Amino acid sequence: MRKAIVLGGSRGIGKAASKSLSLIDDVVVYSYDSKQCDTGNIGHIQSLCDEHREVDILVLNTGGPPSKNFFDIKTEEWNKYHNQLFLGFCRLLQIIKVRDDGFVFLISSFNIKEPNPNLVLSNSYRIALVSVIKSLSKIMASRRVSFVNIAPGPIKTERLSSLVDDLDSFEKSLPMGYAANASEIGDFISSIVENNTKYLSGVTINFDGAAGNSLL
Amino acid sequence: MRKAIVLGGSRGIGKAASKSLSLIDDVVVYSYDSKQCDTGNIGHIQSLCDEHREVDILVLNTGGPPSKNFFDIKTEEWNKYHNQLFLGFCRLLQIIKVRDDGFVFLISSFNIKEPNPNLVLSNSYRIALVSVIKSLSKIMASRRVSFVNIAPGPIKTERLSSLVDDLDSFEKSLPMGYAANASEIGDFISSIVENNTKYLSGVTINFDGAAGNSLL
Amino acid sequence: MRKAIVLGGSRGIGKAASKSLSLIDDVVVYSYDSKQCDTGNIGHIQSLCDEHREVDILVLNTGGPPSKNFFDIKTEEWNKYHNQLFLGFCRLLQIIKVRDDGFVFLISSFNIKEPNPNLVLSNSYRIALVSVIKSLSKIMASRRVSFVNIAPGPIKTERLSSLVDDLDSFEKSLPMGYAANASEIGDFISSIVENNTKYLSGVTINFDGAAGNSLL
Amino acid sequence: MRKAIVLGGSRGIGKAASKSLSLIDDVVVYSYDSKQCDTGNIGHIQSLCDEHREVDILVLNTGGPPSKNFFDIKTEEWNKYHNQLFLGFCRLLQIIKVRDDGFVFLISSFNIKEPNPNLVLSNSYRIALVSVIKSLSKIMASRRVSFVNIAPGPIKTERLSSLVDDLDSFEKSLPMGYAANASEIGDFISSIVENNTKYLSGVTINFDGAAGNSLL
Numbered sequence: 106m107r108k109a110i111v112l113g114g115s116r117g118i119g120k121a122a123s124k125s126l127s128l129i130d131d132v133v134v135y136s137y138d139s140k141q142c143d144t145g146n147i148g149h150i151q152s153l154c155d156e157h158r159e160v161d162i163l164v165l166n167t168g169g170p171p172s173k174n175f176f177d178i179k180t181e182e183w184n185k186y187h188n189q190l191f192l193g194f195c196r197l198l199q200i201i202k203v204r205d206d207g208f209v210f211l212i213s214s215f216n217i218k219e220p221n222p223n224l225v226l227s228n229s230y231r232i233a234l235v236s237v238i239k240s241l242s243k244i245m246a247s248r249r250v251s252f253v254n255i256a257p258g259p260i261k262t263e264r265l266s267s268l269v270d271d272l273d274s275f276e277k278s279l280p281m282g283y284a285a286n287a288s289e290i291g292d293f294i295s296s297i298v299e300n301n302t303k304y305l306s307g308v309t310i311n312f313d314g315a316a317g318n319s320l321l
Numbered sequence: 322m323r324k325a326i327v328l329g330g331s332r333g334i335g336k337a338a339s340k341s342l343s344l345i346d347d348v349v350v351y352s353y354d355s356k357q358c359d360t361g362n363i364g365h366i367q368s369l370c371d372e373h374r375e376v377d378i379l380v381l382n383t384g385g386p387p388s389k390n391f392f393d394i395k396t397e398e399w400n401k402y403h404n405q406l407f408l409g410f411c412r413l414l415q416i417i418k419v420r421d422d423g424f425v426f427l428i429s430s431f432n433i434k435e436p437n438p439n440l441v442l443s444n445s446y447r448i449a450l451v452s453v454i455k456s457l458s459k460i461m462a463s464r465r466v467s468f469v470n471i472a473p474g475p476i477k478t479e480r481l482s483s484l485v486d487d488l489d490s491f492e493k494s495l496p497m498g499y500a501a502n503a504s505e506i507g508d509f510i511s512s513i514v515e516n517n518t519k520y521l522s523g524v525t526i527n528f529d530g531a532a533g534n535s536l537l
Numbered sequence: 538m539r540k541a542i543v544l545g546g547s548r549g550i551g552k553a554a555s556k557s558l559s560l561i562d563d564v565v566v567y568s569y570d571s572k573q574c575d576t577g578n579i580g581h582i583q584s585l586c587d588e589h590r591e592v593d594i595l596v597l598n599t600g601g602p603p604s605k606n607f608f609d610i611k612t613e614e615w616n617k618y619h620n621q622l623f624l625g626f627c628r629l630l631q632i633i634k635v636r637d638d639g640f641v642f643l644i645s646s647f648n649i650k651e652p653n654p655n656l657v658l659s660n661s662y663r664i665a666l667v668s669v670i671k672s673l674s675k676i677m678a679s680r681r682v683s684f685v686n687i688a689p690g691p692i693k694t695e696r697l698s699s700l701v702d703d704l705d706s707f708e709k710s711l712p713m714g715y716a717a718n719a720s721e722i723g724d725f726i727s728s729i730v731e732n733n734t735k736y737l738s739g740v741t742i743n744f745d746g747a748a749g750n751s752l753l
Numbered sequence: 754m755r756k757a758i759v760l761g762g763s764r765g766i767g768k769a770a771s772k773s774l775s776l777i778d779d780v781v782v783y784s785y786d787s788k789q790c791d792t793g794n795i796g797h798i799q800s801l802c803d804e805h806r807e808v809d810i811l812v813l814n815t816g817g818p819p820s821k822n823f824f825d826i827k828t829e830e831w832n833k834y835h836n837q838l839f840l841g842f843c844r845l846l847q848i849i850k851v852r853d854d855g856f857v858f859l860i861s862s863f864n865i866k867e868p869n870p871n872l873v874l875s876n877s878y879r880i881a882l883v884s885v886i887k888s889l890s891k892i893m894a895s896r897r898v899s900f901v902n903i904a905p906g907p908i909k910t911e912r913l914s915s916l917v918d919d920l921d922s923f924e925k926s927l928p929m930g931y932a933a934n935a936s937e938i939g940d941f942i943s944s945i946v947e948n949n950t951k952y953l954s955g956v957t958i959n960f961d962g963a964a965g966n967s968l969l
Contacts (some may be wrong), residue, residue, distance in 0.1 A: 163852060175892060178847070180844065182834075183840050192828070192835075200825050202369045217884070219750040220884045222892050228888065229882070232752065232880050233878060233881040234878040235537075236536055238863070241823065243870050246350065246531040280463070281519065282465075285520035290520075292518070304529065307532075308531075310521070310908070311524050314462065317460055319537075319650060320452055320455055321434055321451075391630075395581065397626065399624050434967060436968055438673075441668075444668045444669075445547065447667040449665040450661070452660045452664050453607070454661065460656050534868075535867060536880065537752070546757035548904055572950060660767065667969075678962065679928070710893060712895070713894045713897055717952035721950055722953050724948045725953070728948060729941075732941065736941070737941070739961075744953055744956075746894065746952045747894040748955075749801060753865075
């Protein structure tokens with residue numbers, strides 16, 4: 106059996122990933138919500154690593170910071186989201202052993218490629234983590250551990266509802282006319298695990314319904 | 322039933338995509354080798370479009386140009402690979418109708434992101450096509466046609482054997498210690514089609530076993 | 538004395554580059570308009586190379602293709618702009634000798650990074666050339682030939698006037714509230730030449746007044 | 754007169770930027786070394802902002818973290834370099850007023866685009882700051898404040914000597930056969946300021962002598 110750990114697993118994309126991974130015969134999923142494992146709390150990360158010394162599939166997911174004017178961000182907020190979006194995950198990746206042939210999925214945001222000026226906290230700490238993930242894909246390549254960064258655009262989650270006023274008209278404004286269900290990402294992740302798509306590593310995959318503008 | 326057309330379908334990644342797509346219940350695959358449909362031959366492209374006016378899944382694939390010193394490339398070669406790697410595919414995309422909720426997969430190369438100075442013909446015409454694909458992902462988004470560019474690194478194909486001297490020691494030099502089987506890409510494509518992963522559109526996905534160096 | 542050749546040198550950015558380069562003491566500028574040297578005409582390119590076998594500073598510049606719906610582009614148009622935006626420049630770079638410590642500047646467009654679906658001809662052939670330039674920056678690095686791709690956004694040229702309806706309200710819609718004068722780019726180029734900024738090579742530099750969205 | 758503040762101004766690229774900017778007639782330079790203003794010390798940042806409430810030209814520069822195995826990085830080190838490479842600069846940009854038509858230059862590293870697995874601390878926190886800079890280029894565009902990220906490759910500084918064993922053979926291994934002098938970057942910056950190259954904003958410019966591999 107392969108062991109999967111999903112953080113931020115009670116809602117949105119994390120929940121969908123948990124559900125899809127559970128359907129794979131040889132995978133057992135341990136899902137933690139943000140109270141059981143707050144990635145901004147180094148103690149929680151340590152506890153998680155005490156409970157699970159090794160893992161085959163790791164889904165790094167956490168809620169996003171609030172939309173905020175750059176000039177209004179307080180030092181405590183910088184530090185809080187540094188811990189939650191970046192440092193907690195780095196510590197986890199330093200302590201837990203991802204087994205040979207394992208997978209690490211990061212759920213980030215399509216704003217990492219095209220920063221949204223109202224989401225500076227999210228944009229900056231998430232891209233920092235993507236850089237770490239990229240290096241780890243090289244460092245652990247000889248053990249065939251694959252690192253995949255999923256960068257979602259508008260997904261129909263509670264997070265999205267909190268960011269937009271009128272979901273219906275917002276969806277109509279999107280290139281495909283709708284925000285995707287989180288299950289689309291969950292199923293994408295579980296297919297990679299089920300097929301053992303090992304050669305997909307060190308990549309950022311936008312999942313944004315053609316909303317992104319960057320050529321690459 | 323959904324109709325799939327695979328170009329360059331008799332070998333390597335094209336063959337693998339054909340095979341994997343064939344296993345999906347509601348998909349019928351029409352596979353063409355490079356003699357039946359030479360993408361550099363505009364007449365062939367027209368014939369293909371006469372035979373198939375509409376399609377649900379299109380896999381754009383063709384052999385690569387030779388490794389060549391930039392200063393030795395002849396005008397005829399520029400024109401030949403312009404036709405084969407770029408113009409034939411553009412004409413096809415202009416003429417054939419990709420049905421609502423369809424998929425277009427391009428098989429390119431990881432050299433588009435980090436150009437290999439010995440493969441200028443391949444690098445340049447392939448990235449040109451990726452640019453077209455990106456625009457089409459926006460143009461056809463309202464009909465939920467998804468465009469996915471797969472950018473493979475070293476895959477165990479006849480092409481690879483022709484480019485390297487000693488396959489065995491070449492593989493050992495790779496980050497993961499091996500070149501992937503084409504079936505890994507075939508299965509990745511068929512999972513997207515089977516799951517109807519529509520929100521994955523306008524993206525370039527390196528498939529290179531952590532060999533790429535670019536952050537994004 | 539260093540010899541500079543500027544193509545498309547009678548208008549817009551080419552004209553500005555000619556003018557700025559002329560002010561450098563040790564630089565002589567040969568400027569060609571698009572009738573004297575039509576980059577889509579291989580004969581013109583050959584004549585240019587017969588006249589100038591060697592060059593120190595080369596500015597590759599040409600007018601842009603029309604805005605056009607992808608499905609309306611004719612085969613002749615693909616071929617025309619393939620020649621004008623790509624092949625002519627490649628042939629020139631194959632034939633003319635750029636001397637040791639030389640400079641090659643390409644004037645492209647910020648649409649190469651974020652393709653504009655109405656400018657498929659421009660986006661695709663220009664990015665193809667950028668890929669060639671990138672490879673050449675490596676191939677000629679040992680002779681310290683520097684390649685710099687300038688990717689302009691809205692610049693106050695006749696080209697811009699032809700693309701937008703109301704220049705005044707268009708400018709107000711831009712992040713900085715105005716379209717730049719071509720002389721800003723001309724001066725930028727001449728400063729690089731004057732200072733001998735050799736280490737700037739293999740780069741794409743957007744010149745778009747913060748209009749671009751891509752992180753990198 | 755325009756006021757310039759240069760951080761990390763006593764050595765390497767910072768020193769060169771100070772020197773070059775000083776030669777501009779209408780610019781007065783205030784240069785701080787890393788003891789006078791340690792960017793990792795929030796008190797120092799506050800003092801700097803008390804001394805200078807406004808600025809026209811800001812050069813953000815600081816020494817790099819040590820090369821280190823990812824698994825050996827301690828929590829204190831993550832936090833130290835978070836402060837030094839990221840948070841201090843963010844606080845500075847929040848507090849000090851960059852005047853209309855001003856310039857902000859960031860000195861980062863070419864490793865932000867192609868992360869070096871041995872320099873995870875540098876790669877990750879620097880790219881985080883680049884993301885902030887990108888957003889600020891949009892936020893302050895209407896006041897024509899330009900943000901330019903210079904991403905140097907190997908530059909002949911004490912930092913480089915500390916990272917490589919044999920400078921001479923290291924230089925021979927570089928594409929251009931040498932590491933650039935810091936003055937090349939200093940002069941590049943001062944030319945932008947002298948020419949008032951305002952339209953260059955929101956960009957990352959590699960300064961690496963063709964060492965980078967990314968197309969864009």
